[in-house]
Amino acid sequence: MLKILLICHDIPSKSVGATLPIYHLIKELGKKYDISLLSFDSDKYSIHELEEYLTEYQNIKIPEYLDLINQLKYTVKNMISIDNLSTRSFLNYYYHKDMSKIIHEKADENFDLVITDMPMAFYAKNIKLPKIVYAFDAVSNYNYNMYKKSDEIISKTYWYLNYLKIHRYEQVYNSFDYCVVVNNKDKRLLKKDINIPIEVIANGVDTKFFTNNSIEDEVKLVFLGDMSTPPNNDAVRYFVENIYSEILKEISIKFYIVGRNPSNYIKQLSDNPNIIITGPVDDVREYLTKGSIFITPMISGTGIKNKILEAMSMELPVVSTSIGISGINSDNHIHYLLADTPEEFKNRIIQLISNKTLREDIGKNARSFVEKNYSWKLSMKKFDEIINKIIT
Secondary structure (H helix, E strand, O other): OOEEEEEEOOOOOOOOOOOHHHHHHHHHHOOOOEEEEEEEEOOOOOOHHHHHHOOEEEEEEOOOOOOHHHHHHHHHHHHOOOHHHHHOOOOOOOOOHHHHHHHHHHOOOOOOEEEEEHHHHHHHOOOOOOEEEEEEOOHHHHHHHHHHHOOOHHHHHHHHHHHHHHHHHHHHHHHOOEEEEOOHHHHHHHOOOOOOOEEEOOOOOOOOOOOOOOOOOOOEEEEEOOOOOHHHHHHHHHHHHHHHHHHHOOOOOOEEEEOOOOOHHHHHHHHOOOEEEEEOOOOHHHOOOOOEEEEEOOOOOOOOOHHHHHHHHOOOOEEEOHHHHOOOOOOEOOOEEEOOOHHHHHHHHHHHHHOHHHHHHHHHHHHHHHHHHOOHHHHHHHHHHHHHHHHO
């Protein structure tokens, strides 16, 4: 049986976009191959659901710092080691000499293949085995876009330096046999500097889990995401300041912001009685009820938005910008409603509020679309085909 060494920056979880594909890779391919997982452990997620699909699991504890100062202190401290002279990991939050040691020891144990996610790719660059990097997105491009849109000199400098660092980091992918991303836009961006084959494998959605059995039908607006990230904060700010205030002039409707780590900006929005900030929730399905209108007013970001696929699977009508829907090959007015200006966004939402039949029709179409095109089984079948290209 094929032996795979899988390396991930945290315990893979089905509730976190950054590790969601790795979670389902283990669940699908762990039935067929021997998978040994190495990861950091931020003490936020459990390995319990995945243990039956793994041959072996090892981890190293890693602290979670949401503020940049403590992240920097931790990173600089770890950089100062003899091991890092050869690894040359510059300001990498995920560099740890003990992880480096474990990975290279494991690589000598007759594995057939190494698979790593983007933050851990540098550990595998010198391993002489067939290798796949699951990059997901063109992360350097995201940082460059953040630099361009920043107004303050400190913010602009931070994003530009981050862009330079990650752009250099992405060159590591050239030491791999294959790179996997989630949409064609990211493939085009990476192809400028990456010379290895780049394959597009869209994320899936667990349609059995994301099934709408709710009895509540209150019409409300819902935004879902990790609220510590700049793209999600930008989206909420754009919506609240340019769209929601105009909607409230015509009709009263609640706006739910669902997700962990709300920023100070998000927290202060709770002063508005119409806006509900939930913080972290055990089950997002509680808020994706039948009357919900799901909004993704994204004005920045990369990759594919898992939250849109989940909302579609829950039969909710989605109103999205082009950036939000990017990578999801659905049809406007059939599977979702496109709105790239504040006026369009307001009008689409008011249209859905006043037309229950339209809400239900788009929701049903969206569910059918996801079932046919975005299953994890289909995604991991494609990943398995890449494995067979490399190994055979």
